[in-house]
Amino acid sequence: MAKFGVLDYGVYVPRRRMARRAIFDAVGWAQGGLRAYAKGERAFAAWDEDAITMGVEAARSALKSAASAPHTLAFASTTAPFLDRQNAGVIAAALDLRSALRSMDIGGSQRAGLSAILSACEAPARSTLVVAAEKRPVKSASVLEMMSGDAGAAMLFGEGEPVAEFITAHSTTVDFVDHFRTEASGADYSYEERWVRDAGFLPIVADTIRALLQRARVEAGDVARLAAAAPSVAALRALAEATGIRADAAANQFLDTIGHAGAAHPMLAFAGALDVAAKGDLILILAFGQGCDAALFRAAGAGRKNEMARAIAGGAREENYAKFLAASGRLDIDWGMRAERDNRTAQTVAFNKSRDIYGFVGGVCSACDTPQFPRSRRCVNPSCAALDTQKDYRFADQRGVIKTFTEDHLAFTREPPLLYGNISFAGGGNVFMEMADFAPGEAAVGAAVEMRFRIKDVDTARGFHRYFWKAAPAEGAAHG
């Protein structure tokens, strides 16, 4: 019988990391009690990142060596940017997946990511790409502002040679309101932490774990890794104690480096567990939110990726609280007249050019092999100019170098200066495009770049935004 489980996985952590101490320095005058949380860093999305873009980046990493396209794409988030327009569809377009795809958005609870995984595990004959990401809305001077984090994770489930084989799962549903968020509340409204831990998290999760382990006939002490999104490190420690899981199995859930990434967090922790798992290690993944989902996997111990370390590396520490606020739109800056530009999207064109824009698919001339973007009727090569010879050519996964650039202080962007320039692609082709994630002074002619899916423009008049790709410093290339 074919084995079923996690075939591959990927994570994405935004480059920007806010020093929690700097948050406290800015808001501690109002909430002195936050001093207790003023340790470590939390990842935060740039203005042009959201749950979709972070999900896309995680998915790209998960699909890097995939043999075939998934049958289903499930996107889990409580902060998906579109309420009605399938967010998974945008991700599928960015991944340039074929249209014969089942896709769905799952939300409404921080369990959403694991719920999607459990659905995938119930249909083992079909491969499912589960993507989870959050850009968490928070209020200034709140515990959540300190402790939450933005990130994305993706896992490909299917039959084959899994890095972790699915064993079994158990779920409970309890309408315990530790926090909630509505359109009216904007950010999470959280209830008292001690009550949440003692009357909600611990009993609900512990019961679910016991039931799961009983079903799997596994002793708690045999669980090698607990991959969980807990309200705090202390709550996790208490959970381990209550269930008999070894304390070291519950260590390092990335709360000090990324923060609590909502529905994506159990998958981040799972990825972290897979990174270090030995053959046969039992990994218990759990998600809490109006009940609990829990699942047990057995690691194959092969195909270790070091994925979390890769994603966490290269962070840019931010200590400017105003910039942190501006990134999430919480600081209403007068950006001047250039910000008044009407960014209404011609959906007719956006649909016709969907593969160009979302998939970053250009053309390669079959007569002269010149890659080009956008794809056009006549080849751009001046010594060719052949008509209708172009075949699909995806630029998204190509690396390039900066041919020209500027840091533009006049152009409107929510994080000035605006960086853009001509990118010369390794396989051929030149694209004039915006850049992302370069620190001021970091860009240079000849610097290596890779593509990132990002928000291109925000249409403030209509609440819409559109996406395109931006050139970011290539991973592994020397910064500066």
Place this chain on the structure above:
Amino acid sequence: MAEGIRDKVAIIGMGCTRFGERWDASPEDLVTEAFEEAVADAGINRSELEAGWFGVFYDEQNVGKSAYPLSQYLRLPNIPVTRVENLCATGTEALRGAVYAVAAGACDIAMAMGCEKLKDTGFAGLPERTKGTFEDLYQPNFTPPGAFAQLAAAYAAKHRLAITDLKRAMAHVSWKSHENGALNPKAHLRKRLTIEQILEAPTVAYPLGVFDCCGVSDGAACAIVARPEIARALGRDRLVTVKAMQLAPSNGVEMGHQSWDGTYTLTTRKAAARAYKEAGVSDPRADISLTEVHDCFSITELVLMEDLGLSDEGAAARDILDGRYDAAGAIPCQIDGGLKCFGHPIGASGLRMTYEIYNQLLGRAGERQLANPKFGLAHNLGGIPNRNVAAISIFGVKS
């Protein structure tokens, strides 16, 4: 091979407004000001005009679409007038329309008018605009300084120049234009600057500072052209004729093909080769006495000196610092102050350049007059380095 338009058309009259922040002047005022100077200079009657071309770029923020504003302002007797727009080459395109009409024999006397009222847009620099329904989806939200600044980064890297050394040559470009503009009563910016002031100005788009950028102004300029026989019949003995007018728009190569390295303007090179041929200029360094080039930014002027064949590749910075393009140099550039001091009311700029060359060739440039100019070259570059429209006109005297 077509024979071209050399000496087939003479400029018989020109007018140019004072450029600047003309807060109290309407487009109608500017057009009238330029026109009245031009018809008086030509010594013709308004009713003798047979056709007109009207260059306007930002129509919605200026005079609206179509050419009828020109017809209306001047109460023209319903002669054919056409609005043209081709980015920053718009003014030159208006002139090309009039010149071609006369050269074709379609009419004896025609007019080109360019006008732009940038200071009604409310922007410092050029206003934001859409790039079209498809390109808005992926093109960077560039500004003109940011787009042209790209030349500097690439040029410095290619020619192994420290950016500080390149900046010094760029500063000389602006310094020289301000020296020239200070002498021109029609220029917008008439203040002299020191190299240090230029180098220490705040950055607009790396590595361009404020003084690497041209001004933003209102203005209009007008040319009246006719067949040389008509000019003679009007009593002109010294005729300024059109030697060449060439236009080269990008075809997407710079934007999408790796053959372009980002350090030069490809279209200028193409247009220059054709213009020199049409004008019969075999050695531009010897024959071209002055240039009015598209110095929207200092770095643009620097690379243009190479694109026009006036400096060797990689040598423009040295030539500029050597004073070759200064007022007293071998081939003065922007003797009127250029876009740098006139600003760039887009529809008018090409005609403003032509106005200076016309007056220089007629010996009427006052304090700025050069000794015995032979050929004058006007150059516009509309768009951005990786996609643009280059227009080159060469003017001379037909004895």
